[in-house]
Amino acid sequence: MSGPPNAPSDLLTEGQTNPTTVTNLAPKFSAIHTDPNEDSAIYYEIHVNTNDSFTGTEMWNSSKTSISSITNGSRSSNITYNGSALSPSYTTYYWRIRFWDTDDNMSDWSSTAQFTTYSNATPYAPSSLQTQGSTDSKKVSTTTPYFSAIFTDPNASDTGEYYEIEVNTEDSFTGTVMWSSGKSSISSITNGSRSSNITYNGSTLQLDGTTYYWRIRFWDNADAVSSWSPTAQFTMLGPPNSPLNLTVDEMKNPMRITSLTPNFSAMHTDPNEDSATHYEIHVNTNQNFNGTVMWNSGKKSMTSTPSGTKSPDIPYNGTPLTGTSDTTYYWRIRFWVSDNEVSEWSPVATFTDYIDDKQYIQMEGVLLKGVKINPPANLPPSAPTNLNPHSVSAFWITFSAQFNDPDIDDTGVYYQIEVNTNETFTGTVMWDSGKTSIAPIANGTQSSNIEYDGSSLSKNVTYYWRIKFWDNKGLYSPWSVSTCVVPSGQGQ
Template sequence: MLNIIINKKQQLYILISNIVLLSFFGFLSTTPLQNVEACSGTCPTGCSTSPLCGCTGPGGCVFRATCYSGEFRCGSDMCCDNCDGSCGTCSCTPPACPSGYSTTNSGCSTTTTTCTKYYQDPCCGSCGTDSRTCWLLKYTLTYTAGSNGSISGTTPQSICRNSSGTAVTAVPNSGYGFVNWSDSSTSNPVTASFTLLNEAPTAPTSLLTEGATNPTGVGDTTPEFSAIFNDPNTGDTGNYYQVQVNTASDFTGTSMWDSSLTAMTPTAIGARSPDISYAGSTLTLNGTIYYWRIRFADNSAATGAWSSVANFTMNTVPTAPTSLQTEGVTNPTDVMDTTPEFSAIFNDPNTGDTGVHYQIQVNTAEDFSGTEMWDSTLTAMTATAIGARSPEISYAGTTLTLTGTTYYWRIKFADNNGATSPWSSTANFLMQGGPFAPTGLLTNGITNPTRLQTLTPYFSAMYTDPNGDSSSAYQIEVNTNNTFTGTVMWDSTKTAATVANNTRSANYTYAGTPLTNENITYYWRIKFWDTEDLEGAWSATAQFSSLQTSFQIEGLQFGGVKID
């Protein structure tokens, strides 16, 4: 009601009353309560069988005041649902109208609230939707003038929320003048309008960590958070967030992070906020559960309520791989494949994790300080379950050769959450190779003899093989030159002979060009083949001299005996 008061000082006052200041409040959509498993306190899913309370019906025990035909009572207020199609009624109650709306048709604009209808019997599922039409509230504004003046314009006026009325003018009687309205405004005419009071955002909903609800096995130590922004004021946006992360669900534990109110990209009502990266105390991959909550402040800087509490569980890194194999064997000693295959067992304390990446290092030194033959870096592999052996991983480093070299290797795995295990223990493999160069060369059992009393000397040497193989053959060369470019006195060629590893060979008798008794030095060398028919290296060069030169003395007589 608008009042006009005219006093003797010729002042005109217009008192405005009944101007309604509106506040808009959010509304919550409701979801029908699901039937509850009476004996366990859990909700049945679809028609899952429940033997509780003697109920074997596929629908389990459900709330039902009166059991359907063919069902029996399960507990005091439950029925054993047999999912026979007796669905019961199908209904739901649409959410109430939001603040500023009512179910009375005001002629103003409308909005609708909806709900999904469900049958009483959960086996029957849903059956459509129901809705409620809500009309924007309409208010009546009345202007009233007292004595000594009048109102020019429409009064009363009906005004929809968020709208303004038509202008009215304060008209003083003769001899009086207009000074101001009762709110001190001097505008004349004046238009009354409804001012909407801003309300703080409501609690954020649908909290996600790394895009998931309460995830486990989080491998990112700076996870991302997000939530839905909710606000009762149409057109508001969420412009600030505050996230708190704590070790306790009631936030009385260790505060890992309190972001304080921080600006973010404006987010519309009902939309998801941008991803917010954790920036608190360092998180570790040790299986710890952390709790977090969030609130938003709108574009008018009004700070909303805290969300409900969400949580996330950090991943635990896989443990070191075990049971390392090369070519399917533990530390093999006779590897012929120059691109051998490696494998190991994947181990992880987090149930359900899989190994999805491997890294292998191969080196010439056991402490990996030697020549690096291969570092695969983290490489994708077929997902491997906990306790299972990885796929065969083929060597792809610097070319390996069949030279009897021992190589050392280790492996680590990364799981499906990106957590990387420690290195395994060190394994090794010995490449197959020909025999080593023979050593301990003897001629007639002597090292490099200078005089021999035979024209058919015999030779021997120590045989050693990197793989422990026995010999299968030998070859000896005898020459007049120590570079073996002179006269070839003997080449035994490849001759069968068996010598056990790390033992001396038999004596091999010279069978070449006849030696002369001329004090000549001859040079010789030897090599072996192993049982894999791999040829070894030549030995160092040995030597020997031929028989001592003969001599003749003439004219020496002993008692008439002449000795020539």
């Protein structure tokens, strides 16, 4: 006589034995059927309960239900849960199963299995981003730097299993894509721990002082993805920037000098924030520096100059100037920083070998004998008027103003502009042009346009500017009234 099947064995939920992280609220069950008579099983019954003695809340009683024939010794097909709604958050349920064979013999209940539902939350955005083991990476000396970040997840037992990194030339990630790793596997990261190092594998980097921006996100073991991390950055090791804002006796491209040993200075900036410690200056009669060499200083030490500041005054020490030749000379400068990296040459600047120390008085038809005549006093210019910013954008701004002088024949020959974040000019200095030469301005007329040459401006931010002029006698005006300018951010 045919006997009943054995109790089902090797119960699996979602393909696992007693899993604790079931996110599918309609889980799938299976078990192995064995029968001493080698009969196949064609029916099953499953009970799911909140209590392991099956005396709690009954979540599902499938009753006797047909199933695809299970041959002796084989695993059943998956049986999908079809009971009351399961709780999604850390609730343990218990289940058992029995089979009927082709002779309608019923097995005993299986041993009790269990599963725990799990509501997975997305990981938090990665934090504490490091490049080459540092959160402040300003001198990266390898073209294949490594990155890491801390993985954290609201689900304490979750681990980080995948990452994606983006490296870009812009902090908005709209510039050149240097590397997009895509979703890539990583050694499991324990919750609250730092990832293993991830080596850069994008377009070739150069040791040129360029700053790059990067971000990262993680996937957890349930395949939930975090939001992007805050943006981090790193700067490649490189030389200082080319010097800017070259001045002679605190003037840009002066048409007159104040002594036969004029002082040279320039702005030093370095992407790695290194200080400048040495300089070299060339002065020549030709703008291509293939004329007469007036001065080649060679590499000379100077007082350490932090990045973002002007060098100390460097007195001319070349072929003697005359102060009367009215010759225009061309000069350039470069800096070395503390790690001996050297900048490119600066843009070419000029100065004119002429010192104006004379005052003139013209009289006709008068015989002067025993008479001491003092030349008439020159009056300083009045404050500039008709201030006018042009081409207002974050990329291109020019200024002009009207030169006014009580001495009718005087002309404006120098200007100084200040641009500031505060209308009292006590905020951030965006630009101080210093005393700078300009094409002569006839009395009562508007100056030529003066192009902005300061720090980068932000669009839709209000800035304040003012201007003063020097006349051809060396006297300067009061500051103009301040005027605001708001860059629009539209390129010209």
